[in-house]
Amino acid sequence: MFSRRWRNLIGLIVFVLPLVAGCELLSHFTRNNQEHTEKEPLTGAPGKHSFRLGQFIFLADFEIRKDHPLFKDLGSLREQVNRELRLPSSQREVWVYLFEDKARYEKFMQTKYRDLPIRRAFFVVQPRRLGGAEDLNVYTYLGDNIHQDLRHELTHALLHCSLKNVPIWLDEGLAEYFELPTSQQGVNVKHVEHMHQMNAKFDLVRLEKLQDVHQMTSVEYRESWAWVHMMLRTTPQAKQALLNYLHDLRNNPNLPALRPRLVNAIPSVSPELAVQSHLGELGRQALRNTNVR
Numbered sequence: 001m002f003s004r005r006w007r008n009l010i011g012l013i014v015f016v017l018p019l020v021a022g023c024e025l026l027s028h029f030t031r032n033n034q035e036h037t038e039k040e041p042l043t044g045a046p047g048k049h050s051f052r053l054g055q056f057i058f059l060a061d062f063e064i065r066k067d068h069p070l071f072k073d074l075g076s077l078r079e080q081v082n083r084e085l086r087l088p089s090s091q092r093e094v095w096v097y098l099f100e101d102k103a104r105y106e107k108f109m110q111t112k113y114r115d116l117p118i119r120r121a122f123f124v125v126q127p128r129r130l131g132g133a134e135d136l137n138v139y140t141y142l143g144d145n146i147h148q149d150l151r152h153e154l155t156h157a158l159l160h161c162s163l164k165n166v167p168i169w170l171d172e173g174l175a176e177y178f179e180l181p182t183s184q185q186g187v188n189v190k191h192v193e194h195m196h197q198m199n200a201k202f203d204l205v206r207l208e209k210l211q212d213v214h215q216m217t218s219v220e221y222r223e224s225w226a227w228v229h230m231m232l233r234t235t236p237q238a239k240q241a242l243l244n245y246l247h248d249l250r251n252n253p254n255l256p257a258l259r260p261r262l263v264n265a266i267p268s269v270s271p272e273l274a275v276q277s278h279l280g281e282l283g284r285q286a287l288r289n290t291n292v293r
């Protein structure tokens with residue numbers, strides 16, 4: 001069951017086919033539809049209906065309402081991310097599989113990606129079995145968080161379209177920053193409150209050593225977000241350090257750590273003190289907004 005809020009996203013669900021039929025339908029669909037290029041079929045994934053939104057191709061087993069406000073917002077995400085991070089735009093296709101419920105999504109993910117932790121949504125760079133380019137796939141299901149989750153995963157996809165590599169902490173920090181509605185300017189009030197309550201500590205050296213998705217708990221997600229927010233929203237020098245790093249990641253997948261660049265960019269204060277003080281300011285802002293309401 002999906003919430004009432006997201007029911008409007010769906011047109012008529014014609015009928016439900018056995019999961020195994022999915023790949024046949026997808027093959028059939030891609031052969032007969034000139035809208036997008038051929039793709040390796042994905043057994044068990046939705047594929048009866050699809051539509052393209054720029055470089056994003058949404059696939060589902062229900063009819064998708066293309067005029068839903070969700071898609072208008074997602075249509076502007078690419079420009080927002082590329083403009084703010086000064087990334088070149090890419091036409092590389094991103095395949096977005098929308099499952100109609102959590103059970104089908106989890107069954108698929110547990111079958112295909114046994115080693116991944118359980119999350120509401122995933123971005124996966126999928127090597128093709130027959131060789132050639134990799135597919136960029138996003139998986140999620142209709143639920144209350146679908147808008148935020150899609151913004152998060154599609155941010156990962158956009159980064160991977162332009163960059164040769166993205167360190168995992170930075171990948172998650174940027175996705176957490178852009179997952180919020182544009183009007184929030186990247187401020188995640190829940191993260192701010194949580195970090196204050198937990199008296200969060202900051203350690204970019206530790207964060208930059210993380211290599212594996214399993215090492216990223218909610219603590220690391222929040223800390224990564226705070227670093228990104230500090231760099232993008234405090235001083236032009238801190239922002240430039242991040243933009244230069246991203247620029248270099250366009251050609252070099254093995255860059256050394258970002259922290260020394262940040263030390264050079266803001267020499268008057270340690271990066272850890274800068275992010276701590278930025279979080280304090282965000283906390284005071286959140287408090288003022290609460291009092292005003």
Ligand SMILES: [Zn+2]
Pocket residue numbers: 152153156171172175
């Ligand atoms: Zn993520």
